[in-house]
Amino acid sequence: MPEMTTGQAIKEALSLCLDSNDTTFIAGEDIGVYGGAFGVTDGLLEKYGHERIKDTPISEDVIAGLAVGAAITGSKPIVEMQFSDFIVNAMDPIVNQAAKLHFMYGGAVNVPMIVRGASGAGTGAAAQHSQSLESWFCHVPGLKVVTPSNPQNAFDLLLASFVDPNPVIFMEHKLIYKLKSEVNLGPMPSDSSELGKSKVIQEGNDITVVSYSNMVNSVISAAKEDSLTDYSIEIIDLLTLAPMDSESVINSVEKTKRLLVCQEAPASSSVGSTLISEVVTSRAFKALNQSPELLAGLHSPMPSAKHLETTVIPQEEDIVQKIKEMIENEQ
Amino acid sequence: MSKENKLELYRMMLLIRLFEEALEEMFSRGLLHGTMHLSIGQEATATGACLALEKKDLITSTHRGHGHCLAKGADPYKMFAELLGREDGYCRGRGGSMHIADLSNGNLGANGIVAGSLTISVGAALSLKMQKIENIVLCFFGDGAVNEGSFHEALNLASLWDLPVLFVCENNQYGMSMASENAVAGGSITQRAESYGIKSVSIDGNDVEEVYETVSKCKEKIKSSGKPMFIESVTYRYRGHSKSDRNLYRTSDEINFWKEEKDPLKRFIGKLTEEKVEIDELKKVEVEVKNLIRESVKKALESPESPKTNLEEDSYA
Ligand SMILES: Cc1ncc(C[n+]2csc(CCOP(=O)(O)OP(=O)(O)O)c2C)c(N)n1
Numbered sequence: 052m053p054e055m056t057t058g059q060a061i062k063e064a065l066s067l068c069l070d071s072n073d074t075t076f077i078a079g080e081d082i083g084v085y086g087g088a089f090g091v092t093d094g095l096l097e098k099y100g101h102e103r104i105k106d107t108p109i110s111e112d113v114i115a116g117l118a119v120g121a122a123i124t125g126s127k128p129i130v131e132m133q134f135s136d137f138i139v140n141a142m143d144p145i146v147n148q149a150a151k152l153h154f155m156y157g158g159a160v161n162v163p164m165i166v167r168g169a170s171g172a173g174t175g176a177a178a179q180h181s182q183s184l185e186s187w188f189c190h191v192p193g194l195k196v197v198t199p200s201n202p203q204n205a206f207d208l209l210l211a212s213f214v215d216p217n218p219v220i221f222m223e224h225k226l227i228y229k230l231k232s233e234v235n236l237g238p239m240p241s242d243s244s245e246l247g248k249s250k251v252i253q254e255g256n257d258i259t260v261v262s263y264s265n266m267v268n269s270v271i272s273a274a275k276e277d278s279l280t281d282y283s284i285e286i287i288d289l290l291t292l293a294p295m296d297s298e299s300v301i302n303s304v305e306k307t308k309r310l311l312v313c314q315e316a317p318a319s320s321s322v323g324s325t326l327i328s329e330v331v332t333s334r335a336f337k338a339l340n341q342s343p344e345l346l347a348g349l350h351s352p353m354p355s356a357k358h359l360e361t362t363v364i365p366q367e368e369d370i371v372q373k374i375k376e377m378i379e380n381e382q
Numbered sequence: 383m384s385k386e387n388k389l390e391l392y393r394m395m396l397l398i399r400l401f402e403e404a405l406e407e408m409f410s411r412g413l414l415h416g417t418m419h420l421s422i423g424q425e426a427t428a429t430g431a432c433l434a435l436e437k438k439d440l441i442t443s444t445h446r447g448h449g450h451c452l453a454k455g456a457d458p459y460k461m462f463a464e465l466l467g468r469e470d471g472y473c474r475g476r477g478g479s480m481h482i483a484d485l486s487n488g489n490l491g492a493n494g495i496v497a498g499s500l501t502i503s504v505g506a507a508l509s510l511k512m513q514k515i516e517n518i519v520l521c522f523f524g525d526g527a528v529n530e531g532s533f534h535e536a537l538n539l540a541s542l543w544d545l546p547v548l549f550v551c552e553n554n555q556y557g558m559s560m561a562s563e564n565a566v567a568g569g570s571i572t573q574r575a576e577s578y579g580i581k582s583v584s585i586d587g588n589d590v591e592e593v594y595e596t597v598s599k600c601k602e603k604i605k606s607s608g609k610p611m612f613i614e615s616v617t618y619r620y621r622g623h624s625k626s627d628r629n630l631y632r633t634s635d636e637i638n639f640w641k642e643e644k645d646p647l648k649r650f651i652g653k654l655t656e657e658k659v660e661i662d663e664l665k666k667v668e669v670e671v672k673n674l675i676r677e678s679v680k681k682a683l684e685s686p687e688s689p690k691t692n693l694e695e696d697s698y699a
């Protein structure tokens with residue numbers, strides 16, 4: 052299996068999408084000769100030409116609208132928001148149009164499109180270029196929301212999103228782009244059944260730690276810390292946030308009796324808060340030996356200074372500390 | 383224009399150039415977190431435009447805003463401190479390069495969102511008008527911004543409601559990698575303004591006197607007519623869009639042409655010497671600006687980090 056970064060794995064998936072469907076085009080800002088702000092589309096212009104790799108003016112509203120119009124007329128577009136923060140400028144086509152057309156028209160159309168964007172903090176890009184807005188889209192019926200965490204799942208999930216007949220918001224955390232691993236570059240799947248499935252990264256009995264996007268990587272490293280070696284930690288990567296695989300988390304919590312959710316986004320009305328509410332209103336409630344915890348980003352815009360940025364985002368040490376607290380609490 | 387005035391224009395352009403060169407140096411030494419957008423090559427527009435304003439006139443700025451900020455009167459020390467995440471920075475280390483605001487000098491802030499400040503400038507102008515304050519709002523934005531919907535909504539409303547905004551499009555001919563000529567349908571940015579009934583003019587944005595004079599005239603006209611106006615200031619950026627740009631979308635010949643033939647500082651120095659300004663006088667300005675930069679950097683590096691407390695409280699007034 053070839054070794055590659057997440058950015059390269061996404062590019063491989065994009066190539067496969069372009070190869071498998073003649074109607075597919077990619078549109079976005081600086082995706083052509085520049086290769087994308089994060090280099091993800093580097094080389095695609097040379098391979099597929101301007102007809103299919105479309106550099107747009109700085110116009111997010113029409114970038115997203117373009118995808119909707121193309122999707123309801125037989126194409127399978129993939130569009131890019133250079134930073135997912137700019138999706139704010141494209142909310143109408145995504146929220147009022149893409150998400151609703153299938154339902155509003157009584158099923159007469161499908162809207163098979165992907166909006167990809169770079170999300171998250173950690174690069175010093177400050178408040179308008181560092182957000183984790185994924186939960187906004189989870190709130191909207193009709194959208195699917197996917198957050199890969201490494202090269203392999205980015206590849207697999209982008210393909211699954213592509214074969215899904217619904218609009219998919221695909222949020223790529225900036226810090227995963229350079230993560231490197233071997234990737235099995237499988238063929239285009241026949242259906243999108245991979246969407247909506249979480250993955251158990253590591254099995255354990257003492258606590259269930261759930262996360263998604265780049266925070267999963269922090270959880271994995273935290274669990275390897277010396278001070279936690281005595282504990283048996285189950286780690287779950289949600290992967291798809293809408294629809295969310297709460298059932299798997301509920302099953303896990305019934306076994307471990309403890310739940311910690313870690314996310315970069317602030318807690319209020321978030322993925323973690325929704326997941327916790329689903330768990331405590333489920334059969335797993337009785338199994339819990341303490342209240343679940345949500346380790347989330349501070350309720351603050353992202354500051355630019357490095358030492359402040361790391362204060363806002365939960366760090367590995369915070370995760371270690373929280374896991375210890377929760378397990379030792381009960382022993 | 384008096385010699386003092388001209389020397390002030392020179393001083394400000396040099397201050398902006400050296401400020402950003404100092405940032406580049408700090409960046410390469412790993413002192414700065416994040417990225418930044420340098421306006422090296424574009425100093426004449428920021429300088430000519432802001433020095434033509436009064437202190438109480440307002441500006442809105444962009445991601446490429448260090449020049450606007452300095453020219454509107456900001457203290458380079460507080461700007462360096464901001465970029466270094468220090469408590470004395472204009473935004474206490476919360477904003478950084480892309481979000482410096484200096485309300486005390488009428489700078490309503492840089493903006494990380496392309497075209498993000500256009501609609502805000504219209505609101506600021508409405509507010510001035512309703513409060514019967516006789517100042518104007520100068521709204522800076524790039525050529526890339528004219529393709530955002532908010533550009534069109536802002537111009538339309540400013541014109542409909544007769545608001546005192548001077549729209550200044552810094553056309554450095556690229557929005558990141560996208561050449562303006564490939565992005566602007568119809569080819570003309572000023573025509574877009576005209577189509578909203580806004581008087582507009584295209585100028586050499588690397589000629590600091592032309593910028594100064596045009597903005598001065600527009601300012602007076604806006605005050606007397608109450609209507610918005612529009613300037614397209616044609617210029618060029620030498621550096622990459624941000625720190626990660628490989629410059630694949632333009633040739634080094636093109637960059638060199640602008641550096642050699644059109645550089646705003648070189649041209650202005652040439653003009654001043656033709657007008658018999660003594661080399662010594664220019665040297666004096668240069669020494670003074672270099673000292674200011676050196677001392678500001680040093681002081682900023684020695685200043686305390688912004689404390690980590692109260693970030694959540696800081697989100698609300
Ligand atoms: C709404 C939005 N879309 C995209 C970006 C990413 N971006 C930042 S600056 C820039 C280019 C802007 O070009 P222009 O307005 O001409 O200003 P310049 O950089 O040339 O000064 C882009 C695409 C952004 N910050 N905001």
Ligand SMILES: [Mg+2]
Nearest residue numbers: 524525556557
């Ligand atoms: Mg530009």
